[in-house]
Amino acid sequence: MENTFDSDLIHAIFKLVWSRRALEREKNEGTMNLDCEVFGLRLSFRLVQVKAGTSKKNRPTTANANALKLSCELLRVFVTEAVQRAATIAEAEGTSKIEATHLERILPQLLLDF
Amino acid sequence: MEGGGESDFEREEDDAATELLRDRFRLSTISIAEAQAKRNNMEISQPIMACISELAFKFTEQLAKDLELFAQHGGRKSVNMEDVILSAHRNEHLAASLRSFCNELKVKEPQTERKRKKTSRKEDKATTSVLHIS
Numbered sequence A: 001m002e003n004t005f006d007s008d009l010i011h012a013i014f015k016l017v018w019s020r021r022a023l024e025r026e027k028n029e030g031t032m033n034l035d036c037e038v039f040g041l042r043l044s045f046r047l048v049q050v051k052a053g054t055s056k057k058n059r060p061t062t063a064n065a066n067a068l069k070l071s072c073e074l075l076r077v078f079v080t081e082a083v084q085r086a087a088t089i090a091e092a093e094g095t096s097k098i099e100a101t102h103l104e105r106i107l108p109q110l111l112l113d114f
Numbered sequence B: 001m002e003g004g005g006e007s008d009f010e011r012e013e014d015d016a017a018t019e020l021l022r023d024r025f026r027l028s029t030i031s032i033a034e035a036q037a038k039r040n041n042m043e044i045s046q047p048i049m050a051c052i053s054e055l056a057f058k059f060t061e062q063l064a065k066d067l068e069l070f071a072q073h074g075g076r077k078s079v080n081m082e083d084v085i086l087s088a089h090r091n092e093h094l095a096a097s098l099r100s101f102c103n104e105l106k107v108k109e110p111q112t113e114r115k116r117k118k119t120s121r122k123e124d125k126a127t128t129s130v131l132h133i134s
Helices: A007-030 A039-054 A065-092 A100-113 B002-039 B046-073 B081-087 B092-108 B113-133
Strands: none
Touching (some): A007 A065, A007 B002, A065 A100, A065 B081, B081 B092
């Protein structure tokens, strides 16, 4: 428990992903105006796009504080599990250093479990 | 076209921000991984550390996408604890462990009246009913 991720850091990463996705969504809506050759029509599509950008639909997602803490816990478990499983394999092989082969062995099951 | 240039600029800034976050994330991952390895009297080679942190970063990005979709599906703009637990639903043990962590958080921080009315009454009900079943 003593060692975990910082909520703010995870929040920043989440926000980055969400704003990137919001931007992509906007862009997809915006492609409509490329198909259109008439200047007047293009202008009207642009207006639609701007309206959509400020509408509720495209406002980026937010997260509450406890949800972030829980996400930090999920990520902490992910990292400790990766190390723990690799350590078990390394121990079985009689070495005291975790190497690439150990990680390779546990990776498929780890990814299935998360 | 000016719009295109602007978004290129945004993209560059976005990349710089990503790199910074990735580095901060790597540091946290390394400290967690090293602590866990020490508990086993093990060492981790540096490239493996980099692999694990890259893996965890990708996992975080995927988690962000999942949580956004879950919240949207629930008709919300804000991610709550139920969404996080839902993201681990394939692994019963993991979900149960997150559920108990979630309950701990609730006990630790009794929410203010105002917030309670707004958000958590439904949530409380949902978690307690699930607990009774299991």
